[in-house]
Amino acid sequence: MAFFKDPDALVQDVPNGALLVLPPDYSLVPMAAVRALVRKRITDLHLLFTPIGGLAGDILIGAGCVKTLEAAALSLGEAGPAPRFSDAAQSGAIAIKDSTCPAIHSALQASEKGVPFMPLRGVIGSDVLANRPDWKVIDDPFDPEGGPILLLPAIKPDVALFHAPLADSEGNVWIGKRRELVTMAHASKETLVTVERIQRPSLLDDPTMAAGTLPAMYVSGIAEAKGGCWPLGLPGHYTANLNAIREYALQAKTQAGFDAWLQRNVIDDQGQMAQQQ
Amino acid sequence: MAFFKDPDALVQDVPNGALLVLPPDYSLVPMAAVRALVRKRITDLHLLFTPIGGLAGDILIGAGCVKTLEAAALSLGEAGPAPRFSDAAQSGAIAIKDSTCPAIHSALQASEKGVPFMPLRGVIGSDVLANRPDWKVIDDPFDPEGGPILLLPAIKPDVALFHAPLADSEGNVWIGKRRELVTMAHASKETLVTVERIQRPSLLDDPTMAAGTLPAMYVSGIAEAKGGCWPLGLPGHYTANLNAIREYALQAKTQAGFDAWLQRNVIDDQGQMAQQQ
């Protein structure tokens, strides 16, 4: 566990080609750290969402950082379709492993539990399954009729990256009820976290806070980043800036528009974007 | 979700022969409700511990309430072996499905996830496995060498029973970091809970409390029972009364001694024992 001075320092050692897992837009999305990844011009990412992606995914795809994407969906929510994702899917610029929400949760839980696979109901007969040669259907050994059941291989990300409201000086991180972040961290080799602030007292010493705390043993690095989710929201701290997201959706309709947006808001910005909140 | 006036009313409809799951002694053991089960002279219980049992299990066994026991272990911890359990195991009075801790966690998670089984590493080559005809070993479909892996069938208890520090008037229950209770409730058909107190404001409205809250949709019944874990402890509220547990361990060495203890502390007591704390 190490503390870093800012999101750029935090992500500096994430290698090209890493399998990176990010939270869904309804959770604690590390937008400041994602901009830092773009600034360091990371490439060939295998990007996984737990289980659906949004703005962070569209930016990484538009910036040419992504080689493959695994997600149950990617959209900008109320701001509409994710333009760079749609274009990349239509042009074949990135490879997409289409999944479905519980399949990603279960595959991460497989790594969390140290098992090679997890079973899942449903999915059989879908083209999601038909296009996943890495998934297997077996006859359920416990079903006297031997009905089919899907097995999903464990997914073990190289890096989990998210933002949280609070960490302590021991490296424990408070995630509240966003327990998909706990599973992401358990399942991943490294976990990097940006936080609104760092407090001295241990979160584990307070039974109320401990209930929503990811212990330091799963955390590799922490950097303070006020407004680290911005322009997405952090419940209890700030709401999403829908105008900024809609503006992005509009600009990013073309690659040229996206490039200009990126230059202005990420490259030239040097980490200051979040302060605008 | 219904509120009951006391633990006796809470457990009144638990049927003979139910598959009942209880928490481990390091968690929130519903001792007051267990005494209520004894008073209603419940029989033929299939008793499951998540994953190890203690005083509650020994009392239920001694009182003749148990037909089969599934656990990774049963002991009185610092107070030594569980005398009624040991006797029943040696005489064959109860059937024992010996398990191992993660097997019980995983089998409950299987029900939690609505899947028929869960894989688990380890266990192969043990006599635990050799004595579990309900468990299956298959060749791992994802292992090119086809190494063996254990599959555990889902366990779906009829009733989960535990004690918690706090509930709210909507039926949400705060369990803090004792998340085995969440999985127990998710996996079970019914969940009955005793609590130290019931507050009016919703636990879900407070993001800090929500992180440690089991939502009401999993809770069938709640009864207030101050000191509901006693003589075991409730962290942050009261510590275990080791003298009372040692006294039990001594008395319960013989069935006659146990019977006298039971008459004095459970049957005659009519639910007042906990107030002695």
Place this chain on the structure above:
Amino acid sequence: MTDYNQDEFLICAVARLLDGVSHVAVGNASPVPGSAALMMREVTQGALRVSMIAGDANNPFTDGGRELFDCAGQGRIEAFFLGGAQIDGQANLNLVGTGEYPHVTKRFPGSFGSAYMYFVVPKVILFRPEHTRRVFVPKVDFISAPGTSAPGVYRPGGPYALVTELCIMMFDKNKKRFTLVSVHPGRTVEEVRDNTGFEFDAPKKVPVTRKPEPERLQLLRAKIGREIAKTYPEFAKRVFGAAV
């Protein structure tokens, strides 16, 4: 009170499909189904439990993103809503793209949880206002979630009804076909046929979908608008306007 807008009409139409349901979950970006669910919770005095996924209001989930799916897998969710960029006559859903996957001509966000929820939730209500041949196709280009399954496949759940801007259809699992059960006021069976790319059954005389019940309209405007505004403020403002 006899005047109503399109959203209010659809909310009341969806609400009737929740009659007798004990627990409905509402996914992301579902303001109309969410309003219908919240209204029925009020109408049934809480006998209908409503779990919203989006936002914090009326969202009981505390075990992370997986809990909705775990909860459905446990059999605790009786009704859920799905849509589809394409839907065909066997109730197959396509949320992924048109053209020959993976070389899609038009890409949509993705399958979300449909490939699972469609299998385990007994009453999946398909809510897709746009009623065109672009949406209701003879055969979907990509099956995100199949409408029916072969025998032996574990499938306690599946399609229950379809609500569009024109009509309501119910799905028959045995016949693997939709049946038109009512057309909305001012719409015709011909209009439905013209705009539907698949065949469906229909009685000789197709009833007209009931207009919003006045007391429900009133409830909606007086109380539900404020409640759904906690999750969908812009929708609430647009539909219920000054009342919120």
Place this chain on the structure above:
Amino acid sequence: MTDYNQDEFLICAVARLLDGVSHVAVGNASPVPGSAALMMREVTQGALRVSMIAGDANNPFTDGGRELFDCAGQGRIEAFFLGGAQIDGQANLNLVGTGEYPHVTKRFPGSFGSAYMYFVVPKVILFRPEHTRRVFVPKVDFISAPGTSAPGVYRPGGPYALVTELCIMMFDKNKKRFTLVSVHPGRTVEEVRDNTGFEFDAPKKVPVTRKPEPERLQLLRAKIGREIAKTYPEFAKRVFGAAV
């Protein structure tokens, strides 16, 4: 400072086996291993992470009872402690009972997590002070957890060392045998042989187990006693007495 009690001696003996370990977990009812782990955390200035299962002190787990096992399955726990009512020369452990299972003549609590942890934790230290032929048997009556596995069985973990009141043995996975590496001060190899029901290897000249390092003894009494008292108050009082 040259005087020490039996527990202090064993704590220091166990501690040396944690040299170079990055994360040790300590199960229930393990005051001596727990003290050794906490002492080594101090000695290594925190390079050794210690996770206690019992109580709240030094217990980092927040995901329920399964987290210890999940954490071990993730490969994050390098050392763990197990015991056994019976242990045999192939390091098989019996925590269930003597006699012909299920018709046991003497029942013990049960296998706990041994059947799993023994497979996935690289360095499992067997801590069993009582060194008698009742404990160290030719063959255990019930295998709670096998000491070795057939090829093809996933097994990154297994027995590493055995610490008793008489000696320290190390386990050789390839030979599937224990080797006596030291006898405690005042004990003899013959005494070990007399009280061990299985065969084991031994060098011609068996060293004497090192006495507690004075600076560690001091650390133990000055600081670790207070720390372990948070989890095991009665043990701390008995062993470290007034110092706590």
